[in-house]
Amino acid sequence: MRTHQQEFIRTVQAALGKRSSLPPDFFDVSPSNGMESDSHGRTIQEKTVLLERFVQQASAVNMGVTQVTDPAGAALAIRELVDTTQPEWGTEKSVAIWDHLLLNQLELEQVLGDSVADLFITRGPETPDVKTRQAVRQGIIDAYIGITSADFFVAQTATLVLRDRPGQPRAVSLVPSIHVAVVELDQILENLTELYARLKTDPLTNCMSLISGPSKTADIELVMVHGAHGPRQVHVIVVTG
Amino acid sequence: MEIKPQYYKQNARQALDDQALLNALSNVQARLGPATAKSYLELPEGPGFRQRAHEIRMFAVNHLDVLLERLAQKIEARGGHVFFARDAAQARAYCMNVARENRVKMVVKGKSMVTEEIRLNNHLENHGIEVNETDLGEYIIQLAGEGPSHIIAPAIHKTRKEIATLFSQKLGIPYSEDPPTLTQAARKALREKFLSADMGISGCNLACAETGHITTLSNEGNIRMSTTMPKIHMVFMGMERIVAKLEDHDILFRLLSRGAAAQNLANYISYIGGPRTADQLDGPDQFHLVVVDNGRSKILADPELREALCCIRCGACLNVCPAYGKIGGHAYGYPYSGPIGAVITPLLVGMNQAKDLSHGEPLCGACKQACPVDIDLPRMLLAIRNKLAEGDRFWGAVPMDPFEKLAFHAWSVIVKNPRLYDLSLRFLSIVQGIMPHHRGMISRLPFRLHGWTQTRDLRPLAGKRFLHHARSHGLGGSNRSREV
Numbered sequence: 178m179r180t181h182q183q184e185f186i187r188t189v190q191a192a193l194g195k196r197s198s199l200p201p202d203f204f205d206v207s208p209s210n211g212m213e214s215d216s217h218g219r220t221i222q223e224k225t226v227l228l229e230r231f232v233q234q235a236s237a238v239n240m241g242v243t244q245v246t247d248p249a250g251a252a253l254a255i256r257e258l259v260d261t262t263q264p265e266w267g268t269e270k271s272v273a274i275w276d277h278l279l280l281n282q283l284e285l286e287q288v289l290g291d292s293v294a295d296l297f298i299t300r301g302p303e304t305p306d307v308k309t310r311q312a313v314r315q316g317i318i319d320a321y322i323g324i325t326s327a328d329f330f331v332a333q334t335a336t337l338v339l340r341d342r343p344g345q346p347r348a349v350s351l352v353p354s355i356h357v358a359v360v361e362l363d364q365i366l367e368n369l370t371e372l373y374a375r376l377k378t379d380p381l382t383n384c385m386s387l388i389s390g391p392s393k394t395a396d397i398e399l400v401m402v403h404g405a406h407g408p409r410q411v412h413v414i415v416v417t418g
Numbered sequence: 419m420e421i422k423p424q425y426y427k428q429n430a431r432q433a434l435d436d437q438a439l440l441n442a443l444s445n446v447q448a449r450l451g452p453a454t455a456k457s458y459l460e461l462p463e464g465p466g467f468r469q470r471a472h473e474i475r476m477f478a479v480n481h482l483d484v485l486l487e488r489l490a491q492k493i494e495a496r497g498g499h500v501f502f503a504r505d506a507a508q509a510r511a512y513c514m515n516v517a518r519e520n521r522v523k524m525v526v527k528g529k530s531m532v533t534e535e536i537r538l539n540n541h542l543e544n545h546g547i548e549v550n551e552t553d554l555g556e557y558i559i560q561l562a563g564e565g566p567s568h569i570i571a572p573a574i575h576k577t578r579k580e581i582a583t584l585f586s587q588k589l590g591i592p593y594s595e596d597p598p599t600l601t602q603a604a605r606k607a608l609r610e611k612f613l614s615a616d617m618g619i620s621g622c623n624l625a626c627a628e629t630g631h632i633t634t635l636s637n638e639g640n641i642r643m644s645t646t647m648p649k650i651h652m653v654f655m656g657m658e659r660i661v662a663k664l665e666d667h668d669i670l671f672r673l674l675s676r677g678a679a680a681q682n683l684a685n686y687i688s689y690i691g692g693p694r695t696a697d698q699l700d701g702p703d704q705f706h707l708v709v710v711d712n713g714r715s716k717i718l719a720d721p722e723l724r725e726a727l728c729c730i731r732c733g734a735c736l737n738v739c740p741a742y743g744k745i746g747g748h749a750y751g752y753p754y755s756g757p758i759g760a761v762i763t764p765l766l767v768g769m770n771q772a773k774d775l776s777h778g779e780p781l782c783g784a785c786k787q788a789c790p791v792d793i794d795l796p797r798m799l800l801a802i803r804n805k806l807a808e809g810d811r812f813w814g815a816v817p818m819d820p821f822e823k824l825a826f827h828a829w830s831v832i833v834k835n836p837r838l839y840d841l842s843l844r845f846l847s848i849v850q851g852i853m854p855h856h857r858g859m860i861s862r863l864p865f866r867l868h869g870w871t872q873t874r875d876l877r878p879l880a881g882k883r884f885l886h887h888a889r890s891h892g893l894g895g896s897n898r899s900r901e902v
Contacts, residue, residue, distance in 0.1 A: 182490065185502035185711060189483045189657070192719035197481045203662070204488065204628050234682070266609075304696045313699045318613060334672075334683040346700035351642050369672065369683075373665040381629050381664075383496055383695060387687040392639040395679070396555035396571060398442070398578050399449060400597040405554055406605060406612070407639020407686065 216371045227332040227365050228415060234335035238390030239403060241412040248279065251359050251414045252288040255324065258357065258412065259292050264321035265354040265409070269294040273320035273353060276300040276344030279416070280326055280359060295319070299346050313346060323353035323408070327360050329375065330413065333368040334389055337413065341384040350388060356408040358388075362417045423751035423763050423772035430745040430778065439575050443743050446574050450737040453680035454788060461672070471673050472792040474666045475728035478627075478658075482718065485627035485660050486709060492630020496692030498705035506536035509710050513538060513619075513652060514545055516706055520650060522547060522616040526608075528634060528641035529553035530621025531731055532656045532710055534566060534753035535766070538619070550611045552640035554604055561588045567747030567755065569733035570678045575746050608640070618644035618702065622655035624670055624730065628663045631691040632707060635674065635684040642686055651690070651702040657709050658718075658727040670730065673790035677732035713766045720812065722801050726761050728791050735785035735795060741778050750775060757785035757795045764802055769815035776802040821866050847879045 190196055219227075232242045243254045264270055270293045274280055289296055297316035301309045317323065325345065329338040337358050341347050350356050366372050392407030403409055433439055461467050478485060490500040503509035517525075525547055527533070539549045539560075551560040555573035559566060561584055566572030573581070578595045586593040591603045620641050622632040632653050634641040645651045661670065675681040694701035717723055736742045736756030747755035752763045752772070760779045764772040776799045785795045809817040817823055832838050854862045859875035862868055870876065 181504075181508075182487075182500070182502045185504060185657075185709070186483050186487060188504070188711065188715045189486070189718065192715040193480065193483065194719070197483055199481055199484050199662075238682075238685075299699055301699050305699055310699055317700075336683060341698055341701065343697040344699065346698065347642075347646050348700050351639060351646060369668045370665070373668050376664060381631060381689055381691065383690070383692045383698075384701060385631075385689040386642065387683070388685070389683050390685050392637070393685060394554045394601060394638045396553070396558065396573055397576075397581055397597040397600055399445060399571070399574075400578075402598045402601040404605065405601060405638035405640065406552065406608060406643050 216366050216375065221362075224362050224365050225417075227367055228362060228417075230332040231330060231335055231365065231413075234332065235390075235413065238335050239393075239411075240335055240390045241410070243412065243414045244417055245414060246417055248282040248359075248416060249284075251416055252283040252285055254412075254414050255283070255285065255322075255357060256288050256292065258355070259289060259322065262322070262355060262410075266321070267319070269319075270322075271295040271297060271316075271320045272322045272324065273297045273299060273317045273349050274324040275326060275346075275349055277326045279361065280324060283359070285324075299349060300344055303343070314348070317346065317348045317352050320349075320353045322355045322357060323349040323351070324357045324359065325350045327358050327364065329364050329366050329372055330358075330360050330415075331366050331369060331372055336369070336372075337388045337411075338372060339386045339388065340382045342382065347384055347386060350386065351407055354404070354408055355410045355412070356388075356391075357412045357414060359414045359416065362415055423767060423775060426749060426751055426772070426774040426778060429749040429751060433745040433749045436746075438577050439746050440744065442575055442577065443746055446568070446571065447737055447743045450680060450734075451788070454676055454734050454737065457676040457680045457682075458673075458790075461676075467669065468673065468790055468792040471669050471790060472728060474661060474669060475730070475791050476725070478661045478666075479718070479724060479727045481662065482657065482660070485662055486657060488627040489625050489630055489660060490707075490709075492627075493692055493705070493707055496630070496695075496705075498692040498707060500707045500709065502709050503711065505712050506710075509536050509654065509708050509712070510538055510541040512706075512708055513654075514541065516650065516652065516704075517542065517545075517547060517617060520616065520704070522650070524548045524550070524611065524615045525617045525619055526550050526552050526611050526615040526644045526648060527556075527618070528620040528636065528644045529556050529572065530619070530654055531566075531569060531753055532621055532654045532712075533619065535656075536654070536710065536712060538654070550608065550615070552608050552612070552638075552644055553636070554601060554638060554640075557604055557608065558584065561585075565748065566753055568736055569731050569754070569756075569758075571733070575748065612643040612647050615644075615648045617650040617652060618646075618648040619652050619654065620645050622653050622659050622707075623674065624667065625655060625660040626664050626667065626689070627660055629689075629691065631689040633667070633671075634688045634690070635671065635686065637679070637681075637685040639686055642688055645688065645690060646701060649702055650704040650706070651693075652706040652708065653690075654708050654710060657711050657714050659730075670791075674730050674732050677730075677734035677788070677790035717762070717765050723761070723765060723798055725793055726758070726765065726798055728793050729758055729762070730791060731758075732790055734788040734790060738784040738788040740780055740782060740784070745778070757799070758793075761795055761798045761802065765813070769802070769806060769810065769813045770818070773806055773818055776800075776806070825866075843879065843883070847881070850878050 235242045245251050327337040391403050391411045392405045393403050394405035395401050501512045551557050558573040567575040582595045623635045625632045675684045693705040739756050742756040750759045760775040781796045805815045806818045863871045
């Protein structure tokens with residue numbers, strides 16, 4: 178494998194006609210020019226203005242936004258969603274939810290009560306074994322609603338930014354028919370430029386997903402259809418505090 | 419109809435008689451072409467943005483060796499495997515080895531042009547592995563046993579009637595022409611595949627050297643499914659599909675989404691930098707990245723054509739090209755079609771084998787204007803035409819038509835010599851009398867020249883030359899021509 182790589186890189190270098198080089202600190206310098214962002218120091222009013230933009234853009238990509246003042250409000254919004262929707266594949270209403278600080282405050286077990294057959298929390302030991310992972314996988318496959326939070330949400334493009342972490346598997350935002358993301362107003366960013374500036378100092382994990390609306394396709398005569406392979410609906414619940 | 423670039427002319431001629439295809443193509447071009455142009459104008463940064471994107475891509479291409487090594491090192495540090503494949507055979511063999519070692523029986527695939535290029539599906543299927551394309555368009559053409567006709571919308575040549583018939587036959591569902599019903603049928607059929615496949619295969623839109631991640635963009639979510647649910651994820655990436663820094667994605671993904679589908683941003687963008695970590699609950703246990711050369715280093719070595727490696731495969735040039743709009747993608751005989759296909763196909767499969775592609779493009783410049791990274795496709799189409807006319811040792815191009823070359827050489831001698839020129843005119847004005855005429859026009863030129871009159875008639879030379887008229891009206895004329 179090494180020899181393949183060396184031979185390959187040598188071919189590329191020969192094609193470039195020289196040993197192409199970059200300054201030694203090329204990858205170490207923090208954000209490039211023009212990336213300085215003031216996303217840290219925004220007032221509540223400024224964030225509220227951004228939220229309005231997010232709501233507008235979200236509606237353009239068919240993503241629902243609900244604003245609530247506290248986690249209890251978020252739980253009630255989820256309860257309403259459970260009461261008004263039906264599972265796509267089975268008959269039992271099962272919900273999968275991340276093990277997450279904000280989501281744990283929702284006390285969904287009490288709020289949902291008997292309205293769901295199962296509330297599956299994706300919690301595991303420090304190094305989950307095959308059996309645990311298999312159970313989590315099945316729990317997510319069986320769920321028709323998947324509830325996550327997000328690291329950031331971006332106003333200009335209506336984008337949710339999710340990084341994989343322990344207890345927060347990526348399939349929850351993907352496999353269930355409905356994806357609900359509960360976020361706090363504090364996490365709003367104006368645009369992708371701000372996002373990438375943040376990620377310079379708060380780096381990526383091995384997997385990061387940017388989600389800007391429900392799954393869709395236009396592969397048949399360019400007719401737009403929602404729910405190709407991912408969630409058919411995406412709802413963002415913003416806790417404004 | 420055999421799908422090979424050397425049959426471009428006859429494929430194109432057949433396509434022109436296909437009314438359903440023409441309707442489909444004009445629908446795509448009427449909707450996506452102007453929508454993309456409008457979406458560029460709405461960029462808050464203004465129209466100069468595409469040139470900035472071009473600089474970013476050119477920088478990456480010019481530093482490919484450094485960027486690829488950095489990417490490999492970062493991914494290996496996270497426990498991923500990186501394989502550098504010189505050609506299609508090496509890439510396919512690596513994939514097959516991994517599949518064999520892990521007893522893979524079924525594969526789910528996200529749309530990837532480079533795997534079309536290396537004919538990966540065929541190879542896996544020949545070894546008894548079930549391969550499922552999962553992008554709806556790719557799924558449709560796989561069921562139909564065809565290749566993609568568009569980079570972004572691979573089944574755009576198919577009408578909903580054809581798809582309805584196909585699905586009712588292959589999936590056993592009741593006949594329906596309703597796109598949501600057809601989409602739901604594919605969703606159901608493929609969900610089972612996603613949940614039971616042993617390996618997921620994806621392409622890579624633009625890797626990031628700085629952080630060591632590959633990225634995938636999709637609207638359907640099929641690529642996320644393919645890269646999340648199976649225990650092995652294998653990525654195939656053309657070696658040029660990389661940028662240096664994370665923030666380069668800001669510009670490029672917004673432009674890619676506009677170029678491809680006039681969207682602000684694709685629905686899903688995934689950054690993947692390795693397998694599941696020990697503390698994570700899901701994601702693949704194995705991550706393999708296959709970096710494919712397969713002729714790209716040769717393009718890199720030609721300064722005149724290196725720019726072609728800036729392409730980010732959005733399909734915007736297809737949506738505005740007058741030639742593509744009439745003949746569709748299959749006529750090009752290779753997975754890459756339209757103006758970008760006419761540039762890179764000859765470079766990947768051989769100049770003479772794909773000699774007609776660059777001549778089919780009208781050089782109108784629409785592709786350059788539509789390109790999100792401002793690639794000068796018309797310039798490169800001309801460069802390829804030139805290499806084909808003159809012959810080119812580096813590309814192994816033999817002059818396309820020695821007769822044509824000779825004719826133009828003779829012409830250049832004649833026009834530079836007034837005596838010779840006048841003599842030939844006199845000669846021609848005599849011999850033209852014996853050529854077939856139709857309503858006072860020459861309807862067929864002799865020998866190899868007949869191509870000129872194949873679709874039009876030629877006005878014969880006038881009995882009296884213009885200079886004679888001019889002189890008889892006292893309008894000068896040079897003293898040299900008076901000698902005659």
